[in-house]
Amino acid sequence: MSPKRAPSAPPELPGYDYVSLLGSGGFADVFLYEQLLPARRVAIKVLLPDAVNRELIENFRHEANVMAQLTTHPSIVTIYGAAVAPDGRPYLAMEYCSKPNLGVRYRRERFAVPEVLSLGVQIAGAVETAHRAGILHRDIKPANILVTAYNRPALTDFGIATSSGGSDDSSGMSIPWSPPEAFETPPRSSPASDVFSLGATLFTLLAGRTPFELPGGSNTSVDLIDRIGRGDIAPLARHDVPARLESVLASAMDPDPSRRYPSAMAFGRALQQVEAEMALPVTPLDVLDDSVEAGAVDEEDGGATRIRGVVSIDPHAGEQPRFAPMPGMAGAAPDATIRRARPGETADASAPVAAPVAVAPASRRRSWATAVGAGLVVLVGGGIVWMALSTAQPQQAANPSQTIAAPAAPQRPPAPINVVGTVTGDSVEFTWVNAQPQEGDQFQYRYERSDGDPMISTVPLESVVVPRDADGESCVLVTLVRSDGRSSNDTRGCVSG
The missing domain is CATH 2.60.40.10 (Immunoglobulins)
Structure with missing residues (x-):
């Protein structure tokens, strides 16, 4: 929770009962609510009244739309809806992740190597999925990785705006996990930037401190930025961390973006290889790719890589992902630490672009399964259409004495x-x-x-x-x-x- 201000009052939301405050940031508070129907606990992020302006509202809506595109990924926080509270504040209703986020945990306890490897592979799949959708996260750090009730990591906070509404449409960054190109003028951002931040996050979990923080030394923002630019990573000093893993993390955090792993998937596969070398179970790498033909599956790697679409790819193969930068992707997401360049700038045009993923032919057994699945989809789809047509008909009373409820009164618009x-x-x-x-x-x-x-x-x-x-x-x-x-x-x- 931010120590600089008191949290705002939780809004009264139709269909929700307020429970407690979960946390506060520079421009929003997050509250725990009990949703009445369906009955469940949800986390609701609400913009601060004093911070609301047209630009911030648009960025908030953009975040909701981005998360909605990616919400089916198992390692991305699920968003349930977005609306405007009766008091005029926009809000997002999201999955409630009940366990402490990784930013809280690494300050309390030391992470085991197998857990860090598994977390890294799962989040790498989430980041790769976002990149294939043309989305850069720009603020990967331990505090933005939540943990569900089932101990599953879940990435959150896609593209939170930090503009205060002035003429300088700048956004903030989380310095300890930001790549050197984020501090250039103008700042640059690419898939390699997210790879750097994910590598720095995993290092933090292992070390209990950020990668460029010097124990016992000066660790001001200027010091950190200088070390990040030179690639001066403080040693892990853990005997149980294999040299191979330290090498993988160092490559992910190379000061030169061209020398890092070319994609989040490539980084995830490198982590999988460390798991295999340590005789650990290989964590599946889940990637959503709508361009892959449904039913096309390659099981050569035993399911270690699962591309929802659905196809599995050998984790030791070396192709690079497709990435089409979206307008306004330059810069990093917020930490309110320093200011950065305008979001209207495009991502680094020099980022590598690779050919589409090759799809392996499906076996006859899988073709039969696909046909059966398609039949089920037709049946279910037919049922849905029938239900839609049925509900579209004017409602009539079953008998003359039956009373039909009058339509609800129009809802008030939000107040200024x-x-x-x-x-x-x-x-x-x-x-x-x-x-x-x-x-x-x-x-x-x-x-x-x-x-x-x-x-x-x-x-x-x-x-x-x-x-x-x-x-x-x-x-x-x-x-x-x-x-x-x-x-x-x-x-x-x-x-x-």
């Missing part, structure tokens, strides 16, 4: 938030944020003056200028009015002077 006043001479300009803008929105304001009748009017924009109150404090009440006539609760804003 962050109503702030600025005094300029004899005038005050009030501004606010529309958390869920729609076409045709207007704002009704009521300005209460101590020396006259209240001023009531409607404006189309998110600001209004009124005369400064002679009493010393100027206050306004703002209400959002939709084009269909629905209105929100009002929000009060005051300024002295």
Whole structure:
């Protein structure tokens, strides 16, 4: 939890009962809620009222959409939904991972080598899946790897915005786990950057400290950035860590991106090879690839690599992944440690691009299984269509005496938030944020003056200028009015002077 501020009040959410605070960050709080239907505990991340602006809302929505694309991966936190609370704050409802995250654990206990290897392979599969979807995480670190009730690691926090709403659309980074290219001007980011951060994360779990932290020495941000740029990794000093594993981690954290593993999958396979050399069970590497034909499976590696689509690939093979950078992928995700470059920049164009993964022909037995599966899909799909058509029909009473419930009343739109006043001479300009803008929105304001009748009017924009109150404090009440006539609760804003 951030020590710099008190947590915000949990919002009242329809269908959820508040339980407790889980944690706080620079721009959001995470609360535990009990969902009423279906009955389950969920983690809900809510933006802070004072931090909300149009850009932050858009980035928050982007995070929800990104996580929704990847949510089926077993090592990525599941997202249940996103909406705007009645008080105007956007929120994400996510899987509740009840166990301490890895950032908490590495400070309390020493991780065993087999566990670190298994964690690394599983998260490498999650990162590879994100890269194949054209998504860079940019903030892989121990605190962003949660642990489910079934002891499964789950990667979270994809692309959290750290802009404060100024003209500089910069984002923060977590310095101890960031690659050297993140500190360049302008900063660069590529799949190799995530490989670096994952390698640094695994090193941290083994060492109980970050890779470039010098025990007993100076470890300021400037010191860390200098050592990261030179590749000065402090020794692990653990006799139970094989030299091969130290070499794999050093390669992942090479200062030169071109000398790192070319993909998260290649890094995961290197970790699998260490498992095999230590006579440990080889952890499956799960990767989602929608371009792979369903039913095409190659079992040469005994299922050590599972590409959901579905195909299994030999973990000792050497092909590189496809990666198409999305616009605005430059820079790292936040840790509010230092500021970094604008997200409008593209990822490093020099990142290696490889040919598509070859698909092995399916066996006759698997073809039969695929046919049976397809038949089941048709049957189930037919049932779904029948249900959809049935529910689409107008509902009628079974008998004349049966009462049909009336449709629910339209829900109120979210109230304006962050109503702030600025005094300029004899005038005050009030501004606010529309958390869920729609076409045709207007704002009704009521300005209460101590020396006259209240001023009531409607404006189309998110600001209004009124005369400064002679009493010393100027206050306004703002209400959002939709084009269909629905209105929100009002929000009060005051300024002295």
